[in-house]
Structures are given as structure tokens and as C-alpha cells.
Amino acid sequence: MTTSPHPDQVRAGQAIYRPWTLPLYDLVAFKINCRFLFRVPVPEVVAMFDRNVSDEHLDVGVGTGYFLDTCRTAPRQSITLADLNEHSLRHAARRLARFDVTTVRANALEPLPLPERSFGSASLNFLLHCVPGTIREKAVVLDNVAACVRPGGRIFGATVLGKGVPVGPAARAVVPLWNWRGVMHNAEDSLDDLRAELSARFPDHRLTVHGCTALFEAEVP
16 A cells, blocks of 8 residues: 655655756756766766657656757757746746747646647656655656657656665765655665566666666657
């Protein structure tokens, strides 16, 4: 039996995204954390976007919009940004203003207020490790996002795991503190559980590991 996360836990996972922190986010998250803590090359994540982004793309858990701004295969028709945090939505929408952008405030643990099967691709990048619960519990996010993607479309993202992957000394020192504070919820997230949840939903999928970060790409059946 699974239990729903307390609303305070959900809010804590996105509370760091504020107007005064977002301008520093790319530097801290991608130049420092990805390189020294999570040991995932940012170009690998950009390449994942290039492989999977379609003309009508949905981005869930938008951060600053960095990867859609950076990738070469930019959506030619529209981008929909969905996030619980209004500051992230505004920041990313401004950054991506050269595209046709729609913003939607939504909790990924609940069905998204978007038409079903209306997108060619969807990303949930560095989102799952911020969502409360175990991988088995938070995998409902995969269901909610995939419901918005047409059959044959792509769903993809990255998440930092706590088990079944090589966790370096820096991450072992810092990530437990972030879990304690509620900024991350990945202490029990394992590679085996992620693989099992992806396999249960997406017969055609790819899972790669860089450091303690898993990149996943799948075709929506």
C-alpha cells in the first residue's frame, strides 16, 4: 500500500526556486553539482534533448529552461511548461520567449490539466529526485506525463539516484543533508526500481548511468 506525500513535502521539493535563486541556478546546478557531485556531463543531457524533443514539446519540472534553451533540436511549433512553482514558470517562459510558449501550474503527482495524447514529446528532467516517495510511489509521475504524449512519442529525463549507482564522496556528504531538508527525496531511489518502473510502462526504453545520475528515454506505447 502506498501513501500520498504530505503537501508540505511536495512544496519543499520546489521551494528553492525563487526569483533571487533562479539567476544562480544554472551555475550551481550544472557547473558545480552535475560536475562534482552527480558526475553527469551536462552535454550528455543536452544530447538527450536533441535526440528526443519534438515540434510540440511538454516540459514538466522546468527549472530555468536551460536545456530547451541550449539544445539544437528546438521545438518548431510550441513548448508547454508545467511546474508547481510559479517563479520557475515565469523565469523559463522569459528565457524561451522566442518560442510559442504556454505555461501551466501543475503538480506532477496528479493528472496534468492538459489534453491527453496532445504532445509529441515530454521531458521530466532532474524532477523525480525532488518528488517525495520511493521510485515505486513517484512513478505515477511517469503515468501522468506519458498520458499527455501521443503513442510513438518520446518521454525522457534524468534523475539522481541514491542506490545501485556509484555515489561519490562529495555526493555522500551533501545529498543526505538535502534529503533531510526536503530539497531532494532520493535516499531510497535505486537503479533497479527505476528500471522496473520504466520496463512496466515502456517496452521500448533506454537507461544509461553517469555517476549517480540515470538518464532515461522511452517511446510511449
